[in-house]
Amino acid sequence: xxxxxxxxxxxxxxxxxxxxxxxxxxxxxxxxxxxxxxxxxxxxxxxxxxxxxxxxxxxxxxxxxxxxxxxxxxxxxxxxxxxxxxxxxxxxxxxxxxxxxxxxxxxxxxxxxxxxxxxxxxxxxxxxxxxxxxxxxxxxxxxxxxxxxxxxxxxxxxxxxxxxxxxxxxxxxxxxxxxxxxxxxxxxxxxxxxxxxxxxxxxxxxxxxxxxxxxxxxxxxxxxxxxxxxxxxxxxxxxxxxxxxxxxxxxxxxxxxxxxxxxxxxxxxxxxxxxxxxxxxxxxxxxxxxxxxxxxxxxxxxxxxxxxxxxxxxxxxxxxxxxxxxxxxxxxxxxxxxxxxxxxxxxxxxxxxxxxxxxxxxxxxxxxxxxxxxxxxxxxxxxx
Numbered sequence: 001x002x003x004x005x006x007x008x009x010x011x012x013x014x015x016x017x018x019x020x021x022x023x024x025x026x027x028x029x030x031x032x033x034x035x036x037x038x039x040x041x042x043x044x045x046x047x048x049x050x051x052x053x054x055x056x057x058x059x060x061x062x063x064x065x066x067x068x069x070x071x072x073x074x075x076x077x078x079x080x081x082x083x084x085x086x087x088x089x090x091x092x093x094x095x096x097x098x099x100x101x102x103x104x105x106x107x108x109x110x111x112x113x114x115x116x117x118x119x120x121x122x123x124x125x126x127x128x129x130x131x132x133x134x135x136x137x138x139x140x141x142x143x144x145x146x147x148x149x150x151x152x153x154x155x156x157x158x159x160x161x162x163x164x165x166x167x168x169x170x171x172x173x174x175x176x177x178x179x180x181x182x183x184x185x186x187x188x189x190x191x192x193x194x195x196x197x198x199x200x201x202x203x204x205x206x207x208x209x210x211x212x213x214x215x216x217x218x219x220x221x222x223x224x225x226x227x228x229x230x231x232x233x234x235x236x237x238x239x240x241x242x243x244x245x246x247x248x249x250x251x252x253x254x255x256x257x258x259x260x261x262x263x264x265x266x267x268x269x270x271x272x273x274x275x276x277x278x279x280x281x282x283x284x285x286x287x288x289x290x291x292x293x294x295x296x297x298x299x300x301x302x303x304x305x306x307x308x309x310x311x312x313x314x315x316x317x318x319x320x321x322x323x324x325x326x327x328x329x330x331x332x333x334x335x336x337x338x339x340x341x342x343x344x345x346x347x348x349x350x351x352x353x354x355x356x357x358x359x360x361x362x363x364x365x366x367x368x369x370x371x372x373x374x375x376x377x378x379x380x381x382x383x384x
Contacts, residue, residue: 016319044274055328108351131235146240161358182238201279204314242284
């Protein structure tokens with residue numbers, strides 16, 4: 001007997017959310033081959049799959065499931081980059097002793113937990129990463145921000161994982177917060193404390209006007225070597241969508257040795273392997289340059305501004321799925337098809353225990369071909 005897929009029904013305020021589904025009748029600790037095949041297809045079709053009632057899942061079970069999506073691979077998606085002391089992701093992740101491909105993250109002190117004697121966890125805060133910050137008074141009033149929009153990816157040496165799993169073992173009390181964009185738009189979003197926010201790369205592409213669709217098709221993104229060290233002194237925009245250009249990126253001599261062949265250059269547009277839909281898929285914080293029609297742009301600030309112009313409509317409130325976590329929720333998302341962000345300003349008294357796992361994929365993302373893009377050229381010509 002297979003499980004039931006329930007597409008997420010967005011609220012009227014979420015008119016642009018056309019992805020996501022819920023599953024209530026599946027035990028991930030006992031998943032059969034038939035069930036896994038259906039689950040795998042659902043992840044690529046719905047982009048974000050929430051499997052409820054999985055509080056019994058262990059780190060070993062989580063890793064086993066992730067490895068079914070990526071057989072013969074056991075390298076954590078960030079490789080060893082997350083262990084570099086100055087890396088911006090080092091502060092957020094702690095590997096489980098017996099299964100280092102599964103990371104412990106959250107907020108509060110954890111004791112005697114799956115081989116971890118004691119660990120103090122800190123929920124990522126915009127205060128440590130944003131160029132401007134909310135005031136203590138605003139946070140006390142329940143205001144918050146997106147922390148950093150991203151896909152899970154090393155973006156140096158290793159290819160992005162196909163999927164990411166997030167297991168919410170324990171969540172803080174379900175308070176509501178008001179998310180502020182703070183970019184002059186006056187946009188806000190009502191969210192659960194500690195939500196994870198998702199946007200669809202497919203929607204991001206579809207929102208582009210014809211000229212930017214064409215530009216995206218002709219553009220490749222060059223990512224910085226050792227990106228999470230490179231950006232460690234830089235600060236983010238108030239929307240969490242990319243970096244403010246102030247010249248604070250680490251210089252080459254400050255970084256570990258760079259292997260030129262390990263630098264990642266990917267197309268802006270990636271193809272969904274199941275639906276064949278086109279996704280605008282860019283990690284905005286890690287870009288070093290854009291290559292347009294084979295020529296480097298050669299201007300970091302201009303590259304960031306162009307990517308921001310392309311991606312900003314996709315994070316409008318109506319396009320964001322902000323998941324309301326319940327204890328035991330196990331979320332599997334198409335990491336090559338969506339971007340996500342940590343959200344929330346937690347108090348010292350709040351407790352949050354999450355497990356995260358993904359594996360570096362041996363294959364590059366699937367590029368969009370001339371044939372794939374042809375219908376958009378025809379549509380642009382017809383509307384001209």
